[in-house]
Structure formats: structure tokens, C-alpha cells
Amino acid sequence: MASTNKPVESEYKSSSTPVLHASAPAGVDYFKFDVILRFLLFAASLVSVVVMVTGNQTLNIPLPLSAKFRYSPSFVYFVAAFSVSGLYSIITTIASLSAIKNPTLKTKLLLYYVLWDAVILGIIASAVGTAGGMAYLGLKGNKHVNGWNKICNVFDKFCRHVGGAVGVGLFGSIVTVLLICLSAYSIHSRVPK
Amino acid sequence: MASTNKPVESEYKSSSTPVLHASAPAGVDYFKFDVILRFLLFAASLVSVVVMVTGNQTLNIPLPLSAKFRYSPSFVYFVAAFSVSGLYSIITTIASLSAIKNPTLKTKLLLYYVLWDAVILGIIASAVGTAGGMAYLGLKGNKHVNGWNKICNVFDKFCRHVGGAVGVGLFGSIVTVLLICLSAYSIHSRVPK
Numbered sequence: 001m002a003s004t005n006k007p008v009e010s011e012y013k014s015s016s017t018p019v020l021h022a023s024a025p026a027g028v029d030y031f032k033f034d035v036i037l038r039f040l041l042f043a044a045s046l047v048s049v050v051v052m053v054t055g056n057q058t059l060n061i062p063l064p065l066s067a068k069f070r071y072s073p074s075f076v077y078f079v080a081a082f083s084v085s086g087l088y089s090i091i092t093t094i095a096s097l098s099a100i101k102n103p104t105l106k107t108k109l110l111l112y113y114v115l116w117d118a119v120i121l122g123i124i125a126s127a128v129g130t131a132g133g134m135a136y137l138g139l140k141g142n143k144h145v146n147g148w149n150k151i152c153n154v155f156d157k158f159c160r161h162v163g164g165a166v167g168v169g170l171f172g173s174i175v176t177v178l179l180i181c182l183s184a185y186s187i188h189s190r191v192p193k
Numbered sequence: 194m195a196s197t198n199k200p201v202e203s204e205y206k207s208s209s210t211p212v213l214h215a216s217a218p219a220g221v222d223y224f225k226f227d228v229i230l231r232f233l234l235f236a237a238s239l240v241s242v243v244v245m246v247t248g249n250q251t252l253n254i255p256l257p258l259s260a261k262f263r264y265s266p267s268f269v270y271f272v273a274a275f276s277v278s279g280l281y282s283i284i285t286t287i288a289s290l291s292a293i294k295n296p297t298l299k300t301k302l303l304l305y306y307v308l309w310d311a312v313i314l315g316i317i318a319s320a321v322g323t324a325g326g327m328a329y330l331g332l333k334g335n336k337h338v339n340g341w342n343k344i345c346n347v348f349d350k351f352c353r354h355v356g357g358a359v360g361v362g363l364f365g366s367i368v369t370v371l372l373i374c375l376s377a378y379s380i381h382s383r384v385p386k
Binding site: 067131181 | 275316369377378379380384385
């Protein structure tokens with residue numbers, strides 16, 4: 001919008017250079033996007049943990065039968081992993097907010113972000129994998145193994161919750177990949193050409 | 194080697210600065226470690242795929258019963274994910290070897306490495322998670338679900354292969370985390386203090 005109002009100013013710059021670069025010689029500052037993405041990771045972690053934990057279901061057919069996340073080690077790992085990532089995202093959101101006010105620490109902070117984001121990505125991606133695999137087994141069963149039948153035709157509410165939690169967890173993993181990309185690009189923009 | 198021949202030069206610099214910086218003002222060059230780690234990732238991918246695929250086992254007790262990796266979607270995903278990471282590690286090893294000879298492209302290459310390594314980490318970590326969860330179910334069963342009994346007391350060779358493949362895959366995931374750290378640190382070392 002602004003570029004159409006100022007056709008004269010663009011003559012001073014080469015056509016490929018964005019206007020933002022002129023005011024930020026020390027690298028482009030993406031900490032606002034960083035805060036937004038970290039908040040999204042926090043929201044995804046919170047939602048996936050809550051949806052997974054609240055999925056408990058008890059049926060009386062005719063004996064009482066119940067499905068709880070804590071009956072499966074995969075789902076316990078899922079809840080533990082996203083609790084860790086939720087806590088981590090709170091801490092790093094605070095760090096990013098303070099870095100917006102105090103620009104001297106930024107480059108070092110971005111390096112630590114890449115390192116720890118990669119560790120968190122490994123944890124939550126494996127949690128999504130294990131919970132997703134177990135949910136798929138509950139949904140379809142495995143006809144090659146005698147007795148490993150599907151259970152989602154019985155525990156419908158539980159399976160909906162597990163599926164929702166896995167979906168939100170997958171979204172959180174993608175957000176973490178984007179966070180790593182953003183931090184790396186942000187460090188890269190500080191390297192002199 | 195060259196640094197020990199020039200003790201005088203170090204007096205010009207502050208004591209905390211490593212001598213290596215003097216000969217490499219454009220940042221520390223970790224491409225040799227990068228090649229080693231990428232080769233390790235390739236080796237881990239190859240071993241985990243081969244071990245998983247060769248685990249097929251057929252028993253006659255009294256009817257013929259067989260366990261194959263392709264009977265479980267989790268193990269098929271595992272093989273697919275580590276085939277992708279093996280191919281990726283071959284391509285990036287070649288890219289790193291050519292970057293050692295041609296230093297102009299390095300910083301941009303490191304940025305692409307961080308981005309794609311993060312994607313590969315997400316894929317293989319989730320594959321380790323899903324195969325590990327399924328292997329644990331085969332090992333222990335789940336007494337809360339009627340019929341989901343352990344199968345590793347019967348399919349001993351198959352389970353040993355699955356466990357070995359998951360272990361090597363976990364090692365590959367850790368190598369990928371280290372690769373992301375190395376690339377990010379390498380970009381960071383090029384930022385002027």
C-alpha cells in the first residue's frame with residue numbers, strides 16, 4: 001500500500017532490496033513473529049494436553065469398561081512431552097518479550113533458541129508419532145496380529161479426543177519447525193554479505 | 194598447525210579470542226564435522242532400514258504364523274522415513290564436500306541445512322516414536338485392552354530386529370539434532386561481535 005504512494009523513494013534503492021533493510025542494518029528483527037509462534041506452540045501444547053487428559057470414557061457393556069490416557073504408555077509420554085513443551089514455550093516467550101526491549105542479547109539468544117527448539121522438536125515429534133501410531137491401531141486394529149482388534153468402535157469419545165490431541169500436537173510440531181527456521185534466518189540476516 | 198608457528202600474532206588479540214579466528218574472519222569452519230555427522234546419519238538410516246526389513250519371521254505353531262514389518266503401518270512409516278533421511282544425507286554430504294572446496298556458498302547453504310534438517314528431524318523423530326510405541330506394545334502388551342497381548346514372547350527374532358532398528362533410529366535423530374546445532378553455531382560464528 002505504502003509503496004504505491006511513494007514512487008519517488010523507490011528510485012534511491014535497487015528494485016530488489018526491501019525497504020525494511022534500510023532501517024535495520026544489524027539484521028532483520030523477527031522477534032515479534034517469534035513471540036507469536038511461541039504463543040501458538042504454548043496454545044497447541046495446552047490444548048493437546050487438555051484434550052488428551054479429558055478423553056477418559058467409561059462404558060457399561062455389560063461390565064464396566066473404561067479407557068483412560070494413563071492406561072497406555074504412549075499417551076502418558078504424549079502428555080509428558082507436551083507438558084514440557086508448554087512450559088518451555090512460556091519461558092521462551094518471556095525471554096523473547098524481554099529481548100524486544102533489550103536488543104544486545106539477541107544474537108546469542110537466537111542461537112540458544114535453535115539448539116533447544118531442536119531438542120523440543122525431537123521430543124514432541126516422537127510423542128506425536130507414538131500417540132498417532134497407537135490411535136491408528138485403535139481405529140483400524142491389526143488383522144495380522146491375533147487379538148489386536150480396533151477399539152474405536154466402542155470407545156468413540158476417547159478416540160475422538162486422542163485424534164484431536166494428535167492433530168493439535170502435529171500443528172505444534174510444525175510451529176516448532178517454523179521457529180527453528182525463523183531463528184536460523186534471523187541469525188543469517190546478521191551475517192555481513 | 195599454522196598457529197603454533199606464529200606465537201607473536203596472538204599478542205595482538207585479546208586472550209579470550211581463539212587463535213582459529215585469526216585465520217578465519219568469515220566464521221569458524223565446521224564443514225568437516227558436518228560431513229562426519231551427515232555420514233553418521235546416512236549409516237544410521239541405512240542400518241535401521243536394513244535391520245527393520247530383515248526382521249521378517251515365520252513360525253509354525255502349529256499353523257504358519259508370520260511377522261513382517263509391512264504388516265504394521267507404523268513400521269512401514271519407519272522404513273519410509275529413514276529411506277528419505279538416508280537419501281537426504283547422501284545429497285547433503287555431497288553438498289558439504291563441494292562446499293569445502295568452494296567457500297563462497299557456505300553461509301546460504303548452512304541456512305538451508307538448518308531448515309531441511311529440522312524437517313527431516315520431525316519426520317524421523319515421529320517415525321522413531323511410532324515404531325518404538327508399537328514395539329513396546331509388542332513387548333509388554335496392554336492389559337487394559339482386551340486382546341492386545343504381547344507378541345514378543347513368540348516372535349523373538351522379529352522383536353529383536355525392531356528394537357535394534359528403533360535404537361539406531363534414535364541415534365540418527367540425535368545426530369540430526371547435533372547437525373542443526375552445528376549449522377546454527379556455524380552461522381552464528383559469522384556474525385560480527
